[in-house]
Amino acid sequence: MDRKILVLLILGVAVASLTVGYSLGVAQRRIASSGIVKAIGIEVYADQACTVKVSEISWGTLSPGDSANRTIYVRNTGNTVVTLSMEASGWDPASASGYISLSWNLEGESLGAGSVKRADLLLTVSPSVSGVEAFSFTITIKGSG
Numbered sequence: 001m002d003r004k005i006l007v008l009l010i011l012g013v014a015v016a017s018l019t020v021g022y023s024l025g026v027a028q029r030r031i032a033s034s035g036i037v038k039a040i041g042i043e044v045y046a047d048q049a050c051t052v053k054v055s056e057i058s059w060g061t062l063s064p065g066d067s068a069n070r071t072i073y074v075r076n077t078g079n080t081v082v083t084l085s086m087e088a089s090g091w092d093p094a095s096a097s098g099y100i101s102l103s104w105n106l107e108g109e110s111l112g113a114g115s116v117k118r119a120d121l122l123l124t125v126s127p128s129v130s131g132v133e134a135f136s137f138t139i140t141i142k143g144s145g
Contacts, residue, residue: 041077042143065127072119076111082143084109090138099129
């Protein structure tokens with residue numbers, strides 16, 4: 001048998017075997033899919049236009065029995081509704097937390113995606129405060145979904 005014919009015959013059998021093997025052993029079906037990943041995010045601003053981010057709040061000098069108000073704006077930067085909460089922690093000195101309290105008007109409020117709400121913070125110093133001259137603490141504002 002001519003060598004060229006033999007090579008072609010072997011190649012033809014090999015290709016036919018691969019084709020039969022592939023069609024017998026593998027099947028595919030592609031399925032499209034899509035979805036939305038829930039993203040939760042909030043930012044805190046000094047202005048309603050949300051151009052100046054807040055990184056610190058100064059309460060100034062307060063006397064026993066005084067209160068101080070500060071206004072901030074909370075913006076939902078995520079894509080889902082969040083429920084707002086706030087906590088004060090890391091008091092220095094630690095005893096200050098027994099005499100000074102922080103509250104706000106948005107506890108438990110819902111904030112829609114892309115929405116902004118005004119938050120009024122109220123810091124109150126007990127009339128019976130003692131042993132606290134200067135103080136500091138961390139305010140944590142949370143948005144949970």
